[in-house]
Amino acid sequence: MEQAVVIANLSKQFKNGRGIRNISFSINQGEIIGILGPNGAGKTTLLKCMTGLRNPDSGRVTLFGNDLQKNFKQAITPVSALIGPTAAYENMTPDQNLKMISRLYNGIKKADIDKVLQQTGLIAFKNEKIHSFSMGMKQRFGIATTLISKPRLIILDEPTNGLDIDGLLLLRKTIQEVSQNEGVTFVISSHHISELEKICHRFCFLINGEASFYDANTQSLEEAYVEKMGRS
Template sequence: MEKVIEIKNLTKVFKNGRGITDINLDIHRGEIFGFLGPNGSGKTTTMKIMTGLMKPDSGDVKILGHSVLEDFEKAMEKVGCIIETAESYPYLTAYENLKQFSRYYKNVDDDRINEVLELTGIIKYKNEKPRKFSLGMKQRLGIAAAILSKPEVIILDEPLNGLDVEGMLDMRNLIKSLAERENTTFFISSHLIHDVELTCTHIGILYNGKLLNVDTTRNILNNYASLENYFVSEVETNGKV
């Protein structure tokens, strides 16, 4: 299988001692990888390094064969992402925001903008400004922007943050559909165990800045009653609880 994301010996430790240590991970095309861990475990730090927002102390990340550190533009050329919060221009409408973002890409026309608005469930709000949106609506708009260019890799930091039950179901179905129909590769961080279990094909547990284990969701659920049981077992096995 084709490696799409390669993380090698990635380390970033802050002055307070928190961060990530020696992360190694391979993610293949079409996988929906869930980066599961409690708040403060290092998920966002890893994703910031993956997207060039932060430099590691050591190690490297390659996306589609290109180093984020040495060939950033090539590495990010076919990547869509949301890190921490979905940002938008509050004085522009949802449609105008996506129109503005479309200027960064080739072959993104009005049809594609309307398509992603439909896919994320905000087509009827296309002429409203996001300053009036709820957190969940802003998140939907951010995801629309992330998938606008039909990226091969999508990196989402807590993508279900702020969504109601219907929104969570919509986003879960959208992620699965893109992975299945377009072979899109997803890297998703979350602390919501149940949603990771229902969404992701592969799961890695990050705890206190260390990657404890990586396995397929199918294997995990064949051996444990739930992902929660697996998580507790892995943490206890590694002597952290």
């Protein structure tokens, strides 16, 4: 099976002592990986290093066989990410925003835009201006922007923030279907164990900048997380 992501000895430290230290792992194409950890554990730092938004102090990120630092364009082309607040022209509609984004890619059709709006529950609001949206609806739009380019890898940082129950259920369904039907790999960070447990194939604990994977055969995810937190 093709490896979508290879992280090798990745480190990024800040003056306040936070960051990530000597992280190594790999992700196969089509996997859904959950990155779990408390606030300030280094989850966002890791994801930014995986997308080139931050340069690591040391180590390497390889995406679909391409080194991110040496071959950035080739490495990042099949990747889409939502890290931080959703970026949108709020005086425009979701449909208008996605049409503008689609110009950056080849072969994106009107049907593709309608598809991602349907997947994220925004098709009924496609002609309403985004400034009228709730926080949860803006988050749904952000997820729509990650789907429109038909990526092979989608990286989501705290995607459940602001979502109501309907939004959570729809997000879960969309991720599972896109992974299963289109073979898309997902890396999802969160501190909400219950949500990630429902959709992810594997879990990485990131605590105090250090990573370890959860073994589902030994104990429950919550028990393993609590134990790991107690040891850190």
